[in-house]
Amino acid sequence: MPLSRRGSGTLLTPTGQHLAMHTRTQDDESLPHATKRRAHFATDLWLHSAKWSIRTMTDHLRRLETLFTLTPQRMRMITQSFRETLENGLEKVDQVVPMIPTFVFGWPSGQEQGDYLAIDLGGTNLRVCLVHLQGKGKFEVTQSKYRLSEEQKQDEGQKLFDFCAESLKTFIDSNSGEDGILHLEPGEKLPLGFTFSYPCKQNSIDHGILIRWTKGFGAPNTEGENVAEMFQKSLDKFELPVTLTALINDTTGTLIASHYVNPHTRIACIFGTGCNAAYMEHVKDIPKIKDLGIDGGMDMVINCEWGAFDSFEHEHLPRSKYDISIDESSNKPGEQAFEKLISGRYLGEILRLVICELIDDGILFLGQNTYKVEVTNALDTALLSLMESDPTEELLMIIGIFSHFFALETTLAERQFLRAIARLIGRRAARLSACGIGAIVGKMGYLENGCAVGCDGSLYNKYPGFAGRIQEGLVDIFGEKARNIYTHHAEDGSGVGSAIIAAMTKARKDAGIHAHL
Numbered sequence: 001m002p003l004s005r006r007g008s009g010t011l012l013t014p015t016g017q018h019l020a021m022h023t024r025t026q027d028d029e030s031l032p033h034a035t036k037r038r039a040h041f042a043t044d045l046w047l048h049s050a051k052w053s054i055r056t057m058t059d060h061l062r063r064l065e066t067l068f069t070l071t072p073q074r075m076r077m078i079t080q081s082f083r084e085t086l087e088n089g090l091e092k093v094d095q096v097v098p099m100i101p102t103f104v105f106g107w108p109s110g111q112e113q114g115d116y117l118a119i120d121l122g123g124t125n126l127r128v129c130l131v132h133l134q135g136k137g138k139f140e141v142t143q144s145k146y147r148l149s150e151e152q153k154q155d156e157g158q159k160l161f162d163f164c165a166e167s168l169k170t171f172i173d174s175n176s177g178e179d180g181i182l183h184l185e186p187g188e189k190l191p192l193g194f195t196f197s198y199p200c201k202q203n204s205i206d207h208g209i210l211i212r213w214t215k216g217f218g219a220p221n222t223e224g225e226n227v228a229e230m231f232q233k234s235l236d237k238f239e240l241p242v243t244l245t246a247l248i249n250d251t252t253g254t255l256i257a258s259h260y261v262n263p264h265t266r267i268a269c270i271f272g273t274g275c276n277a278a279y280m281e282h283v284k285d286i287p288k289i290k291d292l293g294i295d296g297g298m299d300m301v302i303n304c305e306w307g308a309f310d311s312f313e314h315e316h317l318p319r320s321k322y323d324i325s326i327d328e329s330s331n332k333p334g335e336q337a338f339e340k341l342i343s344g345r346y347l348g349e350i351l352r353l354v355i356c357e358l359i360d361d362g363i364l365f366l367g368q369n370t371y372k373v374e375v376t377n378a379l380d381t382a383l384l385s386l387m388e389s390d391p392t393e394e395l396l397m398i399i400g401i402f403s404h405f406f407a408l409e410t411t412l413a414e415r416q417f418l419r420a421i422a423r424l425i426g427r428r429a430a431r432l433s434a435c436g437i438g439a440i441v442g443k444m445g446y447l448e449n450g451c452a453v454g455c456d457g458s459l460y461n462k463y464p465g466f467a468g469r470i471q472e473g474l475v476d477i478f479g480e481k482a483r484n485i486y487t488h489h490a491e492d493g494s495g496v497g498s499a500i501i502a503a504m505t506k507a508r509k510d511a512g513i514h515a516h517l
């Protein structure tokens, strides 16, 4: 059910009094503490004075705390159903959490060497890199980044791949020549890894049918298509001196790159615009690919695509009305249910919806013009990070954010309240992430001996306390033993990881090991 929005403002009455208007149109039974006030005379300013509004905010805070807090018991239940979902995805094809076999076999040796090109179509940017692997876990990366526009994300799929190929051409051209770092012999081709971080069903390492777009992408004529083939078409169009060696997910690349430098790594996660995880599985434990006749003693990376957990049925996750509203107004209602509670694309919007509701209820920003904060997606998740990290007693950072972005003045009580809500939303995201990690840890039996989890993405890297809250969540799920599991900042998966995978694949195929896959 979408939240109603009307906003607020002030009027000058004929008698010269200032009237602050706050309108809401939706009665909400689920908010027992909500106070409905349709108009307030500014002469009654005592209503807005500290005592009254603090008490009201406290009531709301209590309600929101109940809504956003996950008890250890609830976390254990989610972890259990998560684990069953993962196992189901390994057993049967076409499950909601697809548990995608990636055809990346086993861990890198650390000795992989050579020059590789990598292109990464992420949620926000397109990145092109040249990776020079030096062996012994060492490497050098040269890269360029191109920002993707919202229009490009919705434009024809082939056009998007043409843009990728064109950017690659610009990169190759500007790094070639006498002073450049690229020296190709006539006819020589460089191996290229394509990091395409959307769920793709793979038959082999250089193939991938896009199951569905995520992270707000909606380019038509791409879902259900082999994106490796589409990209190859664009590469041919621009006559690029490259061989598309591997199509990989960012989590797969992150797992391999993190293991290259830290061999304790067993799991990799991305917590950025989207969220997902990959881990190494025994081929014998992936029943759905039994027909391929792969040696059961081998291991293969599984791209879980766990952002889809609890999609459509919504049986396991605690979705608030704000989450439901975001889902329903997204370009993919029902999908990526887990991701929508966790990833950077959505957290800012959750806070914004809470704020809008409290403006309607006459709790926040009384008498001010709130139109700027009423715009969908106006509050970026990066602002939540800043709000949580504000070190000053007066919360000066929050004053700055609200006046700069939304032309709103805030009282100290409002700022403390806003920060407390940001904290609830950020903490819930981290604790749900812990449930996902816990499901893999439990399934693979990593608790006793422990393991490292390589993590990347803006939330993990920039959101204050995110890593600590994951750790705290793991302890709530497993008890003190969870301290054996630790997350760490991952190596660059889509650049370095992609290059290592290209090197591993070439070596595997040259050795004739399942060379057709």
Ligand code: BGC
Pocket: 123, 196, 197, 198, 199, 214, 215, 249, 250, 251, 270, 272, 273, 274, 275, 276, 277, 305, 307, 339
């Ligand atoms: C995609 C995954 C990706 C994750 C992190 C999700 O939306 O479905 O493939 O790994 O975002 O980028």
